[in-house]
Each structure stands twice: as structure tokens, then as C-alpha cells.
Amino acid sequence: MNAPLTDAQGNEVLKQHLIDPEICIRCYTCEATCPIQAIEHDDNNVVVDYSKCNLCLDCIPVCPTGSIDEWRFVETPYSLEDQYSWMEMPEQAQISAGSSTTGDDGALDDPIASLLAEAHKGAGGKAKAPATATKATVNMYNLGNPVEAVVQGNYRLTDDGADVDVRHIVLDFQGKPFPVLEGQSVGIIAPGMNAEGNPHLPRLYSVSSPRDGERPGFHNVSLTVKREDDGVCSNYLCDLTTGDKVRVTGPFGATFLLPTDPDARLLMICTGTGSAPMRAFTMARQRTVGDKNGGMVMFFGARTPDSLPYFGPLNKVPPSLLSKHLVFSRMPGQDKEYVQDRMLVEQDQVAEILQDPKTHVYICGLKGMEDGVERAFTSIAESFGQQWLNLRDMMRDEGRYHVETY
Ligand code: NAP
DSSP states (O other): OOOEEEOTTSOEEEEEEEOOTTTOOOOOHHHHHOTTOOEEEOSSOEEEOTTTOOOOOTTTTTOSSSTTOEEEEESSOOOHHHHHHOSSOOOOOOOSTTOOOOOOGGGOOSHHHHHHHHHTTTTTSOOOOOTTOOOOOOOSBBTTBOEEEEEEEEEEOSOTTSSOOEEEEEEEOTTOOOOOOTTOEEEEEOSSBOTTSSBOOOEEEEBOSOTTTTTTTSOOEEEEEEOOTTOHHHHHHHTOOTTOEEEEEEEEOSSSOOOOOTTOEEEEEEEGGGGHHHHHHHHHHHHHTOOOTTSEEEEEEESSGGGSTTHHHHHHSOTTTEEEEEEESOOTTSOOOOHHHHHHHTHHHHHHHHTOTTEEEEEEEOTTHHHHHHHHHHHHHHHTTOOHHHHHHHHHHTTOEEEEEO
């Protein structure tokens, strides 16, 4: 049970832990992590049971979107039924004069806020969408109401000889609405049952095509999928053939989005299939803004050139549109190199783009890359006299710092 707090007048108010349904991507990681089963879901939303939650905060760091980090001061807690019906978070209601009504944990002067601030150190805090991003449609289709798409193509992106099988899969929604933005994810429901005899939950994949489609105006959606040993959904997707039908949920995600400002600049850092949204961003900018010197810079890490998704097409993107740094970790006879190593080598270019208030940073791929990238940013920020954490927090608050790592 949540501990009651008091406001400035000594009145009892309750602090309730909630999940933002607009940002939640329904990965159910929080539910699996909660040690006391205080989190549950239906076909619509993932919700927190106020009567069970003990504010242990175990669910906070595992959430890939920050949607788990929502709090409201209430006199009567929202019920599970209330939360299941929400399409978006309710505003903080006015409760008592003098009480704190902000959901920003940094501004709250109570022990829970300090605990939260501590829990957020690694993740860097709550994500925000770019100020000029198009408003994303989320959760249009869900577990109980998926949309059926038809496979238009399934192409192997990695060389036949490469030790990884990464696929480019194109889905067509047959005229049904599926309004998706670059940077959003979709859920795929693999057929069949899991080991417990329950239907599989959706697995999330980023869209790798622009909002108007793999082909402009066709509104089809591409995914970038790596075959994983024993991966139920990845093997299902990688084995699909043209004409197969697939059950899709989503779209999900309302912050890892592209600014529409044509003068915005993008610094994209990715590993492996984390390149999916970066492909969507690059194609979208190419279609809407065109070549713009210095507009986009990419650091992209893979084991070898033949295992780097989109190696051929990427090399054809003109340097005036995209400055590419393709980094390889397992080249025979060469030292291992990661994206963060190359960022340090290219420190002047990174420093220049980082200092531009029009720059948005996107990091996508392996969770493990975050520490190394943060260290590289720390050192680069120092080179122009800035503290990285201050700069990062400012960028994040302005909707210019975006991380999606698994
Ligand atoms: P991967 O092939 O395992 O790795 C890609 C590269 O990253 C390799 O060169 C690897 O080097 C390197 N790497 C490993 N540890 C690193 C570290 N600590 N710092 C920097 N680089 C590191 O990648 P993957 O299997 O494609 O995984 C991509 C990740 O992106 C997954 O976690 C996936 O969930 C996520 N993601 C996927 C999508 C999608 O739509 N499919 C979207 C968003 C995110 P070594 O192996 O040589 O160490």
C-alpha cells in the first residue's frame, strides 16, 4: 500500500503510481518485473493496482519508454477500471491549496521523489517528443483487436555468408488505417501458444520506413528483424513469404519521433537492428527536406560490413545528406571498434553538432552501448567546456535527446 503524504496544510494526500497509455509500448516488462504482481494489463492498457503497489520502484528502470514514470496526487486513487479506460493520462487534479501537484520527481520535496531521482540517473529521466514532432497516434490496434497485414516482401539484408540473418519485411495494410510515424514501433503477434498454453504476447519492432510508406504514398510499413536462436517471433517473421497474413498491434511510442522543423539536425547513434528507426528518419528527411549539408550524422556499429543491415543502400546515400561512420567490431586482423570509439575519433564533428541548439540526438540498439556512448559524450562535451549531464538534461527537457535501447 502506498504511504500517505501530507500537503503544506497537513491534509492527507495520496501519491499514486500510474502508467501513461499514450507512451507505453505494451512490452509488459514492468508487469514481469514487479515482485508483488501490482501491475496487470487487459487488451487496452497496462495498469498499476494502488492497493498492491509498495513503491519499490523495481519497474522504473526496466521500462524502455519512461511511460511507467507517471505519478498523481489524489484524494481517492484511480481504480483499475478507470485506468483500463484511459486513452491518455488525466491532468493532475487540484487537490488542496499548498500541495505539490507536479509529476516531475525532481521538483518534489519528499523521500519518494529522491528515490525516483536516484532511479532515473542511468536512464537520464523522462523522455519528451521533439517540439515540432507530428502528434503520434498510439494503441489504435491492440491484443484483442489487432489489424491484419499482408506480407509484400521479405528480403535478406545480410550476406548469405554472414553469421547473422537480418530481414527487411514489408507489410501492407490493404487500405485499413495504420497511421504510423518514423520512430514508432508496432507489435507482432506470433501464431500459436507459449509454453504455458497462452497466446503469445506481441513482440515490438521499430518501423524502418517513412510515414508515407516504403514507396511514397503506398503507406506500407517495413520492419528490420534479426533472426534470434529460439526467438519465437523473429523466426516467425524471418520465415514469412509474400502473401502471408500477420496480426499487428500499435502503433506505439510518442516520444522517439522526428522533428518536422526542416532546419533540425540529427545525430544518430545505433547498433545492429537499432538502425531501423534511423533508416526511417533518413528516408523521411530525404523526401521532405532533401540534401542539407551537415543535417544528419550517423554512427552505426555492426560486426562486419556483410552483417550491417542496409550496408549497400546506405553507402549510396550522398554524404551531403548523411555523414556516415560505419564501425565494425569483428574485422579479421583489426582491433574491435564500437560506435563510442569512433565518436571520440570524430570528436570535432560531434562537438560541432552537439553545440547546435537545432540538434536532436537519437540512440538506438543494444542496452549495453549506453554507458560507452555516455562516456564519449562526457569527454566530447568537456572539450567545449560543457558538463555532459547538464547538456543532456537540457536537450532531454527540450525534446532533443532520445534513447531506445533494449
Ligand atoms: P548485434 O549484432 O549484437 O551488435 C551490433 C554491434 O554492436 C556489434 O558490432 C556489437 O559488437 C556491438 N556492441 C556490442 N556491445 C556493445 C557495447 N557495449 N557498446 C557498443 N557496441 C556494442 O546487435 P543486434 O543483435 O542487431 O541488436 C540490436 C539491438 O537493437 C537489440 O537489442 C534490439 O532489441 C534493438 N532494437 C531493435 C529494433 C528492431 O526494430 N529490430 C529496434 C530498436 C532497437 P560485438 O558483438 O562484436 O561485441
